[in-house]
Amino acid sequence: xxxxxxxxxxxxxxxxxxxxxxxxxxxxxxxxxxxxxxxxxxxxxxxxxxxxxxxxxxxxxxxxxxxxxxxxxxxxxxxxxxxxxxxxxxxxxxxxxxxxxxxxxxxxxxxxxxxxxxxxxxxxxxxxxxxxxxxxxxxxxxxxxxxxxxxxxxxxxxxxxxxxxxxxxxxxxxxxxxxxxxxxxxxxxxxxxxxxxxxxxxxxxxxxxxxxxxxxxxxxxxxxxxxxxxxxxxxxxxxxxxxxxxxxxxxxxxxxxxxxxxxxxxxxxxxxxxxxxxxxxxxxxxxxxxxxxxxxxxxxxxxxxxxxxxxxxxxxxxxxxxxxxxxxxxxxxxxxxxxxxxxxxxxxxxxxxxxxxxxxxxxx
Numbered sequence: 001x002x003x004x005x006x007x008x009x010x011x012x013x014x015x016x017x018x019x020x021x022x023x024x025x026x027x028x029x030x031x032x033x034x035x036x037x038x039x040x041x042x043x044x045x046x047x048x049x050x051x052x053x054x055x056x057x058x059x060x061x062x063x064x065x066x067x068x069x070x071x072x073x074x075x076x077x078x079x080x081x082x083x084x085x086x087x088x089x090x091x092x093x094x095x096x097x098x099x100x101x102x103x104x105x106x107x108x109x110x111x112x113x114x115x116x117x118x119x120x121x122x123x124x125x126x127x128x129x130x131x132x133x134x135x136x137x138x139x140x141x142x143x144x145x146x147x148x149x150x151x152x153x154x155x156x157x158x159x160x161x162x163x164x165x166x167x168x169x170x171x172x173x174x175x176x177x178x179x180x181x182x183x184x185x186x187x188x189x190x191x192x193x194x195x196x197x198x199x200x201x202x203x204x205x206x207x208x209x210x211x212x213x214x215x216x217x218x219x220x221x222x223x224x225x226x227x228x229x230x231x232x233x234x235x236x237x238x239x240x241x242x243x244x245x246x247x248x249x250x251x252x253x254x255x256x257x258x259x260x261x262x263x264x265x266x267x268x269x270x271x272x273x274x275x276x277x278x279x280x281x282x283x284x285x286x287x288x289x290x291x292x293x294x295x296x297x298x299x300x301x302x303x304x305x306x307x308x309x310x311x312x313x314x315x316x317x318x319x320x321x322x323x324x325x326x327x328x329x330x331x332x333x334x335x336x337x338x339x340x341x342x343x344x345x346x347x348x349x350x351x352x353x354x355x356x357x358x359x360x361x362x363x364x
Contacts, residue, residue, distance in 0.1 A: 006069035008195030014063035038206035041216030047199035056081035087159035102136040164196040247327040268323035275349035288357040289350040293330035300346025
């Protein structure tokens with residue numbers, strides 16, 4: 001009888017400190033083989049620190065880290081970075097100034113015993129996929145920040161590691177190139193079967209690229225789940241703010257609907273049926289709920305005055321002042337109303353987390 005598969009990465013009770021300052025506290029995290037995990041959190045929450053500890057660049061204060069089932073840190077053990085079978089792309093690039101782009105990417109291939117001509121052929125193919133083959137013979141001082149970032153990514157992909165660590169690898173790139181590199185990262189990971197941990201403060205990037213998202217607040221893991229789960233069912237108000245635009249509305253639950261998550265609600269005196277998803281059992285009565293911009297529609301019996309209109313191309317964002325609170329609403333296409341107009345709106349779904357919402361009548 002075979003046991004459970006060995007995860008690509010396992011952190012158990014990991015605490016990391018800089019001197020007397022604890023940056024990451026009691027981290028428990030498991031990343032299965034082949035999974036892309038996004039670490040999502042604001043600047044200073046500990047994302048880079050976690051990746052540095054996983055890579056072996058930082059010692060941990062307590063706990064254990066396993067990579068591929070092998071202990072690499074903890075209980076007096078600290079395996080060197082080159083012995084951890086991880087590929088790393090950090091924000092600082094860390095390119096060797098004396099090597100051009102081609103030899104930088106070829107270096108980890110040559111370390112596996114591949115001859116120089118073949119290593120350079122493989123490196124050229126990676127540079128081509130990243131759109132920088134024409135820069136093969138330029139050194140870091142001759143490259144822009146975005147170009148250096150792509151060379152660093154190419155070097156990590158050439159590593160053919162079992163785990164990849166990405167620290168905001170697309171932060172300095174334009175939108176088109178960012179999308180291209182995200183696809184390249186995803187394609188390489190799927191072809192290789194490697195796991196990856198992708199640190200970012202960009203919610204859209206985390207939701208788009210990850211199989212699972214872990215939310216970090218002040219060095220602590222506060223929620224993890226599929227992109228859909230963390231977006232539609234945030235654990236609290238802070239998590240809702242982190243994972244996208246949201247508003248708090250005052251509602252009254254009038255009764256249960258036909259489905260497990262359906263219910264009749266009253267918003268600003270207007271009774272309607274909507275999906276009322278909750279993290280706990282709720283009796284009928286007054287509550288505060290989170291609503292996302294895409295859960296609301298223009299048109300309906302609830303009144304609102306448009307405060308701002310922002311055309312985004314594929315959709316338009318509106319901010320409405322309503323008796324239930326200030327709400328953000330997103331509708332497809334160009335603007336259908338102007339600032340100052342009074343419109344009707346309706347809500348399709350709401351989320352009520354287990355932790356009470358302490359701030360009402362305010363877009364977040």
